[in-house]
Amino acid sequence: MNQTESTIQPEPALRPGRESGRAAARPSSSFDTRLRADKIAKVMVTVGGIAIIASILAILFVIIIEVYPLFQDPEAEPGVTMAAVEGAAPLLIMVDEYQQAGLAVDANGLRKMTLVSREWGGRIALGALGGATVTSATRHQREMALGLSDGRVMRLEAEFTTTYPEGGQRHVELNVNADEPVTVRADGQPVRLIAYSPGEEGQIIAAATGAREVSLARTVESRSLMGGGEKEITVTRFGADTKGDITALTMDLRGESLFIGTAAGELVRVSLVNPQTPLHVETVTVTPGAPVSVLGFVFGGRSLIVGDGKGGVSGWLLTRIGEGVETRLQKTCEFAPHAAGVTAFAVSQRNKGFITGDSGGGVRLHYATTERTSLAFSTDGPVASLAMAPKYDALWAITSTGGLRQWTLDDPHPEISLKALFGEVWYEGYTKPDYVWQSTGGTDDFESKYSLSPLIYGTLKGTFYSMVIAIPLAVLGALYTSQFMHPSIRGVVKPTVEIMAALPSVVLGFIAGLWMAPMMEKIAPGVLLMPLVITAVILLSVTLWRAAVPGRVKRRLTKGAELLVLIPLTLFGGWLSIRLGYGIEELFLRGDYRVWLKEVAGITFDQRNTLVVGFAMGFAVIPIIFTISEDSLSNVPSHLSAGSLALGATPWQTAMNVVLPAASPGIFSAIMIGFGRAVGETMIVLMATGNTPVMDMSLFNGFRALSANIAVELPEAPEQGTLYRVLFLAALLLFCMTFIVNTVAEVIRLRLRRRYSEL
């Protein structure tokens, strides 16, 4: 391609000036118009051209803009502050979805909060309280449990209902429903610590009284046939078998385990499966010498967060040991520690985020999945209690003096970090850290798993196997076409291969998924034998040919006519290898290779597997590698090969030692471009693999590729959500991979072209 001179301008001498006397022949006004038209055209083409090229290149920009918020640090702004209320400081607060109203629990009972006007509201009467005061409180969503100073516990429900009166402002109403208190200590010892679980079979309240004593109040609703249950409450009490005094208490959602933290740094798990006899299951040490000060579950009730007196914050999971049902507490993550002992804890009600506060006034925001501590604030005194707004858009802290502070939070994608995207993460329900992609689940408390690693792995796996198939076929075929084939046959072969390039990938994917996959399942051993068998058949026939056919006949055949013999030979070789494959299966693989694979190698066989994808994607890549390789091979200056042949080298020696080395950069760039195509191929991998995101190099399993993943999940992803942005990130990865590979290939090709012209 020559560079055409593009700056040709009309010669100044030819440009008739405005003052030219030829104005009569060509009115100057019309010439002005022409010049103006020329200028306008130039500006329009330049502006338009730049705009179009810029808009093409803007693709990268738009994708980056959509991805960027994933990696933005969360932001928090100091919001409302409220002075301390008279009387005791609140033990616990709760705010509604719109942060208009709130509820505070203090020693004297309940108090309303009007957050819009930053005022403490009036008390809510709790008649059942009697003369007792509230000594401890805990909360699970809208349910609360209070421990009283006279050895009673009490459950209540607090619910905010939002109404929109006709034409008016949003109105939030608080309704509190208190149950009858239950006495757990008849002798009136105060309840120091309290834990609550909605339970599978009924609510359970655990109360710590005395130093090492826990009482359990279990409510079981007996359902009668007439409807309307009779509530029965049983109280059991047991002494905890611990070294230190009890300092923290929590229960899982199902009410099956009670977790006790002690002053000696122990974390004790007590099984409540048998209601009458709580069973001490295990004791682990959190931080030696530091009392466990805070215990609680993040949203979903699986990750246990432990805070200690030295400021350490760690996450624990009950993980299964071996194959059985037995579980053990295991530390899965550790968060950035506080400078002082942890005193308060609150969880988000929509994701795995939580906050911890310390005795020095520090508050930190953590995320359980990513093991990240993303924000730190400070208040003016020890943190007594914390709350998170239901929409995960604000944090509330109460200091020991009773003052209230709020920070508004902007953290749209807390579940994303570099580690979550590319590293191993210990997810809830897993026995070890792993790379997992699972973007959606059936429940609200589902922990999204956004590891791109299995998808990148799948993309590279599919690409690798397709390149294994495509490279030899395409490069050898190109070598043959350019060096040993008669031009007249080349005129047929090249368009045929070009047609191959024009086949829509959805067609290849359909054939691969619905025709080749079931076919391949029957003949897989034969297919694996094919390269060997076909090679052997061809070598054998060439020997026979040399020996049997007289030279006279051979010389009369056109150069490159071998192809006519080779096509039936290849067909025969293919047929033979399939027969042989059956034979081998019968003789060595117990009659069914799938059973053999499962039993001997432990490999499961998927019908839509990588072998199928390798063939189908190889099919898509072959014409690309073939065409570019063939071009660079046949563009090697002919005086090079002519010289070599004249010096007595055989055609093969010339091809291998002269032509191939000269064209090797071109072949390399052909392979790179083929690689780029395979990496981004979508429909074939979508249709010919099972799309399971596993990381496994087996030829007989499927995989899920980045591209197919985008095609499957983007239609379902809500705009601007985390999944949406992660899919954009996947597209960005694909873009970068292919763009870099293609640019390198293009530069190599341009350099090669220059070298040829120099030779």
Added chain:
Amino acid sequence: MKELYRTGDPLIWLTGGALAFSLLMVVGLIALIMYNGLGFFWPKDIVRYTLADGRQVMGQLSEREEIPQFGEGKKEPLWRIKVKQGNRDLYGADFIWINEADIKTEEKPAAAIVLERREWGDFIGVIKAVKDGATAIAAEPAEGWKALTGALAGQRRLFEEARALERDEVGAISYDQEKLRLANRALKLKGAKDDDPRITANLAGIDKLHKDYEAVMERVGAIRAKLTWTVVLTGAGGVEKELPLYMIVRAVKPNELSVFGKAGVYLSKIWEFISADPRESNTEGGVFPAIFGTVLMVMVMSVAVTPMGVLGAFYLREYARQGVFVSAVRIAVNNLAGVPSIVFGVFGVGFFIYFVGGSIDSLFFPEALPTPTYGTGGILWASLTLALLTVPVVIVATEEGLAAIPRNLREASLGLGATKFETMWRVVLPAVMPSILTGLILAMARAAGEVAPLMITGVVKLAPSLPIDGYFPFLHMERKFMHLGFHIYDVGFQSPNVDAARPMVYTTTLLLLGIVLALNLSAIVIRNKLKKKFATSAV
């Protein structure tokens, strides 16, 4: 032997083998698609198999395969056949596998017929009676066939009439109603009160339209009441089924048809395939909406891509100062052709649909929100996405054409006093036209075969209406559309009855392949003509 290997012949043969293998793959693939795609519409004979246990199966032979046998020892190969028995509503499955060893006799009953139905797939059986309401018209296969074929067309026409009323008139009424409803919302958004005269007028309009609707439905009911003809059929194994005639799309008696008769059925089925709407969740009927969607999308894309590509190429080659920067831009544009199509799709979703479409919605269609008008996938966004995807193809082809135009052409024009713009417009552009056309055709071929970016920018498995219809502004660029490539994916992989749908997929594949290959071949032909033209005119 050594000497043989020194000549390199065996290795040359091996490289030839690699080529032969690739060629066999292409030819084999196309042959496979042609065989499966073309054969599907040929009416096959109906065979009645009587099995050893006395059971009878009647249907069309569809496949024969060897039964895999496990265990030791050499065994006689056993075969089984797959028979399309139809009558899915009675038997539960369209296909049945029969071991050949179990077959006692097989015959081709002359009276057996295949009825293609609107629902439940084919019915294969023998006519027992034909009735008009309660009156029996015929009670014997031969006579029944005559009565059936006589009455079929009339009943079907009535049915179509009722359907057309429902589709067109009711469609128009609900379209008008929706327009009035949206007009009211728009008025309210602008602050109009409930008792505003315009609003009450619109409400009255909606009420009136509802009355119109009831009148139309009454007419439909009157037509429906005339659909009284039924046929009673006996399937294999003696099961009986009474079918209303209007449910039958086509009745064929394959065992009595001559080759020409079969060819007639074949052609009529192909015509139905090309011109009719799909039925039975896309597994039967035609693919007309998909063809229409594909063609319209490619046309819209062409309208967008041609000026973009030509302008870009003219700028790069004729107006920009050649240098490192322009070379870098050129490489980047070339490489965009290698960026995966799904990435373009993602861009289309982020930029066109949510950004541009969302803005259009909030500016021009606030009354329809939160239902998006342009802020969701549609044919316009899909076409523009594909235009971006294919613009490098047009740029590269045009640039090559520009480079091939002999310099003396330009110099002659400039020498005669033409300005640069006039030279470009009158001399260069006409000369480069064939290259632009080549690029455009290649772009169209690529666009017609792309599916992945469409999946996320507006293709659906079943579009309720075509993007062009009789309502103003006639071309509805925001509508979702159907596409042949996506149809293949959807029917082949998402359909509940893949076995029955597979031949349909092959046929669709053949159609798509035909379109794409025809476009590519024409590009090759134009390119070759072009080469010849410039070979003579070049200096």
